[in-house]
Amino acid sequence: AQTVTQSQPEMSVQEAETVTLSCTYDTSENNYYLFWYKQPPSRQMILVIRQEAYKQQNATENRFSVNFQKAAKSFSLKISDSQLGDTAMYFCAFSPMNYGGSQGNLIFGKGTKLSVKP
């Protein structure tokens, strides 16, 4: 069974600084997707960034980037130039890319609560 672990329940960072959120996962699949979702107090789930396991290049989206280490099964999120609006719960998620029934299903970690302080 696949599992996703986020070992940091809470983190804080000063505005304009950089913070890294950790995520590790366990799977026997070779092809899969990894995601970071942001959930602000409004509860809306917002996709931050995604990574295909077959791509060696780390994904980036503006101030957000990942460090994907496939052999170590690690998928950390780096937020640069942190802004007050980045305050939210962040979830790491895994999805298998097989052709069976489970394709598309997301497996979530328990989340990291990030607070950006002025």
Next chain:
Amino acid sequence: NAGVTQTPKFQVLKTGQSMTLQCAQDMNHEYMSWYRQDPGMGLRLIHYSVGAGITDQGEVPNGYNVSRSTTEDFPLRLLSAAPSQTSVYFCASSRGRGAHLTSTDTQYFGPGTRLTVL
């Protein structure tokens, strides 16, 4: 497009009552799913559907029923509500079983329904 809509936003039930959480999407997505979010647990998959007339169980299906008579709608039914079903429920959709093969596709989440069972 309205995206993924969920009704109601809030609901309070008494133990033993039944109700249906509504979910609709207007993006012609084949894949739809229901998750529940509990404190400290992240999101867990309840049921999912890969197309009209096809549903399957996720990680925590007990106490819930689903059906998919149209592409647009995917209601979640609580047959006999229990306090353990107090949670926030999210509906999500994405394009087709091959959704994750497209670099720009992702799962779209609804705004959530907060359910309290007394």
